[in-house]
Amino acid sequence: MPRRTATMLASTLMLIALLCAGVLIPVPYSEMSPGPTVNTLGEHGGEPVLQVSGRTTYPATGNLNMTTVRVTGADYRMNLFEAVYGWLSHDDAVVPHSTLYPDGQTAEQATQENAEEFSQSQESAKVAALKELDVPVTARVVVASVVKGSPAQGRLHAGDVIKSVDGKRVEEPADVAKLVTEHKPGERVEFTLVPAKAAAAAEKAGKPEPRTTRSVSVTTKKAPDDSRAIVGIQAGPDHTFPFKIDIKLADVGGPSAGLMFALGIVDKLTPGDLTGGAFVAGTGTIDDKGKVGPIGGIQMKTVGARNKGAEYFLTPKDNCATAARDVPGGLTLVKVDTIGDAVKALEDIRKENTADLPRCTTG
Template identity: 55%
Template sequence: MSRRTASLIISGLLFIAMALAATLTSVPYGELTPGPTVNTLGPYRGKPVIEVSGAPTYPASGHLNMTTVSVTSKGYNMPLLSAFIGWVKGDADVVPKKSLYPDDKTEKEVEQENAEEFTSSQEHAKVAAFHQLGIPVEEQVIVGKVAKDMPATGKLHAGDIIVSIDGTPIKTPEDVAAAITKHKAGDTVVFVVDPVDARGTQRTVEVGTVAAPDDGRALVGITPGTLPKFPFQVTIHLEDVGGPSAGLMFALGIVDILSPGDLTGGKFVAGTGTIDDDGSVGPIGGVTMKTIAARDAGAKYFLTPKGNCAEAAKERPGGLTLVQVDSVQDAVKALDVIRTGQGTLTECKAG
């Protein structure tokens, strides 16, 4: 055997060994890839994504797509080779697994948090949309949290609307504290509540009190909060999605459906962004994957939170215009430019 042949054989064996090692060796990383997109103006699994009851609605054409990111599970052991491939290709992000699943939380706990954020984003989107449309929204006082092993445990539930305490109507969270602390530890407090399940009936609940460890004031073990009270019902039918990043697109979908005319003019617009009650749009994670998902779905414009613009513009998918928005009002103005072709869009620029 010649020296050249021997060298080739040894090199080949080393390559095979390295390839096997890269395939079998796992690294503590996860992968983000473009996820599904859903048109908030259209149907989802046989139901409209946004359904309105008790108010006039108007037909809306075009697309206002919310975008998602697909994430590997906490139990996924990423091979070193897969991590390397993910780093070099442009349609995936490889990130430390801790950034997706903190060590102190199980995958189920992370999923639960994401589901709660998604539900919360829907409520914020409704409030922001109503404010944009000039529709007044009242607030109602609810049971925000129930502490463990307290008199209220099992009697009151998070989300219960507090109608009155001891016969006194409740208007603010401060009213709850004032009504309870009128009592002495050991007394009974009488709540009238509307249940979390709107199909249930109003009920009267008697709850005992205990002394606070610091100052002895009466406690039942709840933290009050507030919940918007809408003049009519808006329901969002969307499942298997988590996190707060669809808030902006939900708000725009609600505005479009409740407004005469057409926000998009039939154009295909996608986007992302968290939403506050005042209509402020906040940045999100995985924006690059979401712009790819939007482009692949057919979008020509992508409404991008101001805080994500620089990152998104660095790897802008071809054929997709990234439009900077900082609020629902900004987004509505941008859609007016997109629809009419008149005016100038504020496009994202790489930092």
């Protein structure tokens, strides 16, 4: 075989081998890309995203779109070619697989965690919106979950309202852990509570929370990772609202839509339009006090929002510097730190006082 032919054949075989390797060899990366956006003032899947009953609502025009990021699944293994393509793409991002799925998290675990975070974000959005409108909301501390096989299993139940621990009144979920860890492993903790069934029945009937309580003693044990005393529960907040607010949005997870849900609720419950008919999108977690928190994938969300037609993007303060490095043309990034900031920004947009908007910068 002539040397030239042999060299070409060897090169061709090597190229084929490299192509096969690029397709067959998985790499430890995942991809993030712009996901769908949904107008919280509109409909999704044929029904309103926000549904309020028992309170006067007002028609709202314009857009207050929540934004999402599309990610490859926990079980998906990207190959080298896909990773390189993602790295070269302007609108996508390739990140280590462990960034999206830490500690070997499975697809089922990721889905469950996202669902829980989404549910909590809805609760916090309702609380923050009503507080912004000075509508009273009753708060209480409940047993959010009980660890299987823990001392609390069978003695405490999800939904039990915790009134006190060792006779000391509980005001915040963190109070429960603080009081339990004042004990040594093996000591007993006394919980005073309203049983979940009684609390749920009263709420369903629109009656005040029952005054009758019961006491439950639970013996603590040593935490698996240190010497703390634990009983095996997760305490969390629960709220009683003066009217019903439902958020209907399937196939979405995580906490990042909290701000936009809260603004949608405020708009529905106040006369006129918060946006003045403008197309506003945004993102951000929100807590019960109306504080806006940062999220992941900010640059994918701004791209998705602009592709949909957004003119303004409400951006968590702590995401501003990253988002401002690559702003889609025609999109104004507005910095917000609280729901109050966001409402004020929407007022400026409505009144066309856009020079007064707090804008994101790279500095």
